[in-house]
Amino acid sequence: MNNINNDHILVTGSSGFIGSSIVRSLVESGRLVRPTSRRSIDKLTNEFGLPVTRFDVIKDIESKNEVFYGVKTLIHCATPNDIQSREADGGMPLAVFGTFRLIEEAIRYGIKRIIFLSTLQVYGTELTGVVNELSPINCESTYGLNHYLGEEICRLAAKLHGIDIVVLRPSNVYGVPCVSTVSRSTLVPMCFISEALNKGSLTIRSSGLQRRNFVSLYEVSQFTERILDQFPKGFNVINVVSAWHPTILDIARLVYKIWNNNKDKPIELKILSNMPNYSNEFIVSSNSFKPIFQKIKSVNHMEKVIFNLINKY
Known part of the structure; x- marks a missing residue:
């Protein structure tokens, strides 16, 4: 296992269902984590047991550059969930503009490893046949489309700047929320x-x-840690799924x-x-x-x- 504890891991969307679970897992494994969220900072700081920085990926890119200091790896979880994707603009400003600005700023501060949390729904809503990373994209919802557009921004950044980016596509994620800021009553079960x-x-x-x-929060967090320990070169897409x-x-x-x-x-x-x-x-x-x-x-x-x-x- 590579020792990466000398460098911080910046996690956006730490108040969310997946982001909070990843933060908790990284902290428990002894890594240096810098969680960010646009809300509930005091509550999250108390529940994680470490400082959480208030950071909005759309509004705070230029005014809060300190979040990027000393960071080696960015894990971007602050993308539109299924509820936000139903809104009038479909969450697209956050999915596209927010992701683009965040990655550009991260690169400007020397961050060369990025994990982007996407979704298996880029392959479609009602899947059939055999689905792997070589399967064609078939976005059938704004939720899937939002994440695919974010993926393409990552692909372009990896090509233009020569950095390493991994897109994780988890299937239907389930689990017990690890922080009180998560309220996802629309999810099964x-x-x-x-x-x-x-x-x-x-x-x-x-x-x-x-x-x-269905893939559990535990599995998503474990997949993420495996990526951190064996970070692949270039741009890569990985399905995070169960059997x-x-x-x-x-x-x-x-x-x-x-x-x-x-x-x-x-x-x-x-x-x-x-x-x-x-x-x-x-x-x-x-x-x-x-x-x-x-x-x-x-x-x-x-x-x-x-x-x-x-x-x-």
């Missing part, structure tokens, strides 16, 4: 747990046969089972449609890294996460 808490039932408005690949491809209905049934086994008041599972009437069959893989969890470990980890989320909220 949290959306099911939230409905169970608020309505006493669990409703799927489709057949639930849509198939997904598990369940349907939405499979996850709902897990929530239903774990809830009813651990709560006094049971819930019912409602399926409101028979469409789609078949599952989209696909397999995602990475040409660079094998999945950290195999299928059975992924199922067991998801069950633990669901149990912890139910008891946390």
Whole structure:
């Protein structure tokens, strides 16, 4: 393992679902981390146990250059999430202008290693067949498009400036938030747990046969650390995926089972449609890294996460 503890790792979007998990993992492994966020600075500083810098990648590029001092690696997580991508401008100023300015400024301060957090949705929303890093891009949402545009900015920067950039494309990320600033009730399985808490039932408005690949926060953080220890040269794209491809209905049934086994008041599972009437069959893989969890470990980890989320909220 390379010793990189003499140089700081700058992490944007540290209040977010993935960014906060990466910061926590890096701190626990003894690395020098400089988390930034545009909000909840005092709360995050207390919860991480280290200073968090207030930094907006659009507004503060020129006024807060000190965040770049002594930094060797930038991990850029402050990109539009699925909710922000639905807004009037689709989150595009943050995805495009923010990413471009951030990377240009980072390069100006001598940062030559960048990790950009993208999404597997650049390949499409309902995946089919075999999907790897050589698969064609097929953005079917502003969320996927935002991240792909950010990827292309990274590709151009690597070519023009001769720096090393890794784009990570995680699939459907799940886990227990590690900081209180994260509120992602739209994500599976949290959306099911939230409905169970608020309505006493669990409703799927489709057949639930849509198939997904679920990767945990732990796996995303571990993939990121592996990149830091063996940073590849040039521009690289890596899928961050698991070996598990369940349907939405499979996850709902897990929530239903774990809830009813651990709560006094049971819930019912409602399926409101028979469409789609078949599952989209696909397999995602990475040409660079094998999945950290195999299928059975992924199922067991998801069950633990669901149990912890139910008891946390």
